[in-house]
Amino acid sequence: MGYEFEPHVAEGRFDKLTASWTPPTTEMVWYRQPGETWRGKLARFLMTRPSEHLIAAGFTEEDLHRIAGFLLGYPQECVDAFCERLARMRAETRSPDES
Incomplete structure (x- = not known):
């Protein structure tokens, strides 16, 4: 899931931020527009607490x-x-x- 965004990340139209934790092994991925990096960082912060x-x-x-x-x-x-x-x-x- 989210793989359709990868070409846009490669072209610089979106940034990607991930967080992983266990158990069970889970990975969250946030895609955001450049300049909106703070949104992903704050979402990751909240989701990992x-x-x-x-x-x-x-x-x-x-x-x-x-x-x-x-x-x-x-x-x-x-x-x-x-x-x-x-x-x-x-x-x-x-x-x-x-x-």
């Missing part, structure tokens, strides 16, 4: 979804809609004693 560390640092799960949406370039209204839908789905699946 245990989420409990980010939560302990004061980030909510919604915060992390919003940051990811921003880094991926989604319009604000799409990120808002995603977060609202996720909150509704969680509320619907929450058992009565969790309220």
Whole structure:
């Protein structure tokens, strides 16, 4: 997956950033436009940190979804809609004693 971007990387139209970790062996790849390298670096930083560390640092799960949406370039209204839908789905699946 992503191999279709390799010719564009070779031509300089996209940059590529990877991160690997185990177990299991996993590789994440971010492609971004030149000049947007910071987006890939920040995404890699966030994705390679245990989420409990980010939560302990004061980030909510919604915060992390919003940051990811921003880094991926989604319009604000799409990120808002995603977060609202996720909150509704969680509320619907929450058992009565969790309220």
